[in-house]
Every structure is written in structure tokens, then in C-alpha cells.
Amino acid sequence: MIPLGDNHPTLRRPYMTYAILAGIVGSWLLYQGAGFNRVQLMTSVCNLGMVPGELTRMAALGTAVPLGNGMTCVVDSEPVNLLTPLTSMFLHGGWGHLLGNALFFWVFGNNIEDSMGRMRFLAFYLVCGLAAGLAHILVQPGSPLPTVGASGAISGVLGAYLVLYPKVRIKMLFIFIIFFKVIPIPAWMVLIWWFFWQVVTGLPELLGMRPDAAGGVAVWAHVGGFVTGMVLVKAFENPRLVARRSLPA
Numbered sequence: 001m002i003p004l005g006d007n008h009p010t011l012r013r014p015y016m017t018y019a020i021l022a023g024i025v026g027s028w029l030l031y032q033g034a035g036f037n038r039v040q041l042m043t044s045v046c047n048l049g050m051v052p053g054e055l056t057r058m059a060a061l062g063t064a065v066p067l068g069n070g071m072t073c074v075v076d077s078e079p080v081n082l083l084t085p086l087t088s089m090f091l092h093g094g095w096g097h098l099l100g101n102a103l104f105f106w107v108f109g110n111n112i113e114d115s116m117g118r119m120r121f122l123a124f125y126l127v128c129g130l131a132a133g134l135a136h137i138l139v140q141p142g143s144p145l146p147t148v149g150a151s152g153a154i155s156g157v158l159g160a161y162l163v164l165y166p167k168v169r170i171k172m173l174f175i176f177i178i179f180f181k182v183i184p185i186p187a188w189m190v191l192i193w194w195f196f197w198q199v200v201t202g203l204p205e206l207l208g209m210r211p212d213a214a215g216g217v218a219v220w221a222h223v224g225g226f227v228t229g230m231v232l233v234k235a236f237e238n239p240r241l242v243a244r245r246s247l248p249a
Contacts, residue, residue: 002173003107003190004182008165011244014110016118020125021102024150027090028098035094038069046073047080049146050088050133054081058142065144075144085133086126091148101150107170108161109154115164117238124236128156128225135224139206152221155198159229162191164237198222 033040046067053059054075064072080087092098113121132152161168166188174181202219 001190002175003104004171004173005107006111006168006170006187007184008111008168010110010114011241012114014113016121017105017109017113020109020122021105024090024092024098024102028092032091039071041093042067042071042073044091045093045146045148048084048087048091049148050084050136051075051081051146052137052140052143054144055084055137056141059144063144065146073144073146085130088133088146088148089126089129089150089153092150093148097149101154105150105154105157109157111165111168112157112160112233115238115242116236117241120236120238124160124229124232125153125157127232128159128228129153131228132156132218132221132225136218136221139202139220147218147221149218152218152225155222155225156229156232158191158194159226160233161187163230163233164242195223195226198226
């Protein structure tokens with residue numbers, strides 16, 4: 001299932017959504033070399049990706065994590081590590097990672113911005129991203145693996161959408177081998193199903209059955225961001241803007 005849009009148009013242009021997307025894409029193209037230079041990409045992930053074990057100091061200094069092609073990322077104690085919960089939100093590990101996050105953010109973010117206002121939305125986005133990072137650290141406090149991606153913050157946007165607009169229909173693209181079908185589905189079904197699979201995917205990791213069981217995806221960051229978005233959306237929404245928005249018939 002791939003979200004393509006919704007049937008709930010915004011009342012104002014989502015300039016902050018544009019700006020955040022520009023920051024994410026700009027970081028990918030300019031700082032990470034669009035993924036075409038493997039050394040540049042891995043260096044960006046290692047230097048500005050969030051490493052739980054560096055922040056908690058539970059990973060031994062000098063621990064080397066293989067990144068492929070003979071490259072390793074070494075646990076250190078550089079001052080920049082304190083900023084990585086923020087910087088990691090604007091970095092990605094590949095084109096698929098970037099485009100998937102950008103699509104979800106585009107579909108769901110504009111309506112949340114429209115309900116909060118631009119600066120409140122920016123603050124909300126960053127708070128959800130930091131909470132997502134904290135959730136990942138709590139589950140993997142000693143991990144030496146760097147994590148990057150906007151998905152934790154975007155998960156907060158999804159949680160907010162579930163609270164504010166559960167009945168809005170999301171245009172979902174279904175692919176059946178060679179057949180394509182777009183089906184409008186209530187947002188609550190789409191988002192609860194998405195959240196359910198995050199929890200299912202992350203359970204082995206949470207139960208200690210396998211460390212980093214999700215194949216390098218920080219699914220508990222997704223869970224943490226989603227729950228944070230649900231809890232905080234009412235504190236960040238602008239009642240005046242919400243009142244102006246009426247559900248489609």
C-alpha cells in the first residue's frame with residue numbers, strides 16, 4: 001500500500017512542509033552526495049547519525065561497526081554527538097529511504113501544518129523527532145549502530161493525523177503483481193494498520209530475542225514518534241485554524 005493523497009484539501013499553502021522537505025532533500029543532495037559517492041554517504045551517516053551507545057556512553061570507545069566496502073564507523077566521544085538526535089532527522093541511507101519518507105510527509109504533513117500554523121508545526125515536528133530518537137535509545141541504549149532518517153518525526157505527524165482526521169479518506173495505491181488500483185480508505189484504518197506492523201516488527205527486538213531485529217530500521221523510533229504525536233497534537237493545534245477546516249461531505 002502506498003499513500004498518494006487525501007480528500008481533505010488545505011486552506012493555506014503548507015510553506016513549512018515545503019521548507020522541511022527542502023531541508024531533507026537538500027541535505028541528501030548537497031551533504032550526502034545523493035548517495036552516489038559511497039564514502040561521502042557513509043561518512044555523513046557515521047559523523048551525524050545518532051549512535052545510542054555514544055549518547056549513553058554504554059558503547060565502548062573505539063568499537064568499530066562495519067559499513068561495507070571495507071569502511072567502519074568507530075564509536076567516539078566527539079562533542080557533535082550531542083547534536084545527532086537533531087542532525088540525524090535530516091539524513092537518509094538511500095534513495096528508497098528518502099523517497100518513502102518524503103511521500104508520507106507530503107501526504108500527511110500539509111494538513112497537520114494547516115491545523116497548527118507554520119511555527120507550531122515546525123516545533124511539533126522537531127519534538128516528535130527527538131522523542132522518536134529517545135524511544136530508540138531506550139530500547140537499544142548500548143547500540144554502536146548509527147541511525148538516520150526523518151521517519152521518527154514523520155511518525156509523529158501520522159499520530160497527529162489519526163487524532164485530528166481519522167475519517168478523512170486516504171488514496172492508497174494497491175499493487176497486485178501487474179495490476180494497479182487506487183482505493184480511498186479511512187485514515188484511521190491506514191494509520192492503525194501501519195502502527196500495528198511497526199509494533200509487530202519491533203517485538204523481537206524489544207523482547208531481546210534478537211538485537212536490531214528490524215534489519216537496521218529503528219521501528220521503536222517510529223512507535224515513539226507516533227505515540228508522541230498523538231499525545232501532543234492537542235497541545236500544538238491552533239483551535240482557530242482547526243475550526244476553519246470542515247470535513248468533506
